[in-house]
Amino acid sequence: MKGIVFVELIRMAESVMGEAAVDDLLDKVELKNDGAFTAVGNYPCRELLKIVDAIGAELNAPIEALHKRFGHWMFARFVEGYPIFFDGKEDGFDMLESIENEVHVEVRKLYPEAELPSFATERLEGDLFKMVYTSERPLHHFCHGLIEACLLHFQHRSEIQMQERHVAGKFCAEFLIQKVA
Ligand code: HEM
Known part of the structure; x- marks a missing residue:
């Protein structure tokens, strides 16, 4: 999956939770590249799903609604x-x-x-x-x-x-x- 999708997901999360909270969250999720995504890279979709799951857990928000948002x-x-x-x-x-x-x-x-x-x-x-x-x-x-x-x-x-x-x-x-x- 294109890196731009990850970069935008992280930007959306930052707009809701703030940068520091997103940094902490990415540290906790097990990601291959330690959560350093670039727009031109490609990353497995399961990492995107993991990040959305972690945002959902942090915000106590339903996962489906986060995907939709x-x-x-x-x-x-x-x-x-x-x-x-x-x-x-x-x-x-x-x-x-x-x-x-x-x-x-x-x-x-x-x-x-x-x-x-x-x-x-x-x-x-x-x-x-x-x-x-x-x-x-x-x-x-x-x-x-x-x-x-x-x-x-x-x-x-x-x-x-x-x-x-x-x-x-x-x-x-x-x-x-x-x-x-
Ligand atoms: C309402 C209109 C659109 C719908 C419903 C749609 C649907 C989707 C969906 C569901 C995905 C996720 C991949 C998957 O589910 O397998 C996707 C990925 C993508 N779409 Fe669209 N899309 C739309 C418009 C656009 C537009 C206007 C662009 C402009 C270039 C675009 C470019 C992309 C790109 C770059 C990806 C990521 C591919 C990747 O990760 O490798 N889409 N699209």
Whole structure:
């Protein structure tokens, strides 16, 4: 997993707990590189999961909610860092549709070692949108946050339902997104 994701997770934690508390926390978590992450490095996803678990334990906060919050944080970084991907998108559904065949395709070209999920999307009747997440990594709550932030960015009122699906050897979740007028 790209170092930028770790760097942003740590920045988010620092914004909540302060730098010193995050330093202490990283000292306590068993990490291969002692918690020194650089944006250009690559690190195992399980280390990210360990850090989120440790933040959750420290703050006494549910892990799923932290992953989701991190999705919101990361989405804001994407908007800032890669505005080109947002050009020409009419609404949140357009944006979500473009992740699999456009955004993540470009990400893979830039960073061949990136570990990305795959998405299947479908527009259903009545302003309903289906997005199915499949990944080797259990980041569906993070994904939930990204989707929520994306819809907010395009100023939609919407309701999102997430259901985990069982697929052998993978993590899979189905998101049903209903636009609310
Ligand atoms: C709402 C829109 C988006 C969704 C739902 C989404 C979803 C995800 C998810 C769930 C992951 C975690 C990896 C996994 O679960 O296997 C991920 C990773 C990533 N995404 Fe996206 N993404 C979105 C937009 C973007 C944008 C706009 C960029 C801009 C470049 C981007 C770049 C990346 C990068 C760099 C990673 C990390 C890959 C790695 O760690 O190796 N994504 N994305």
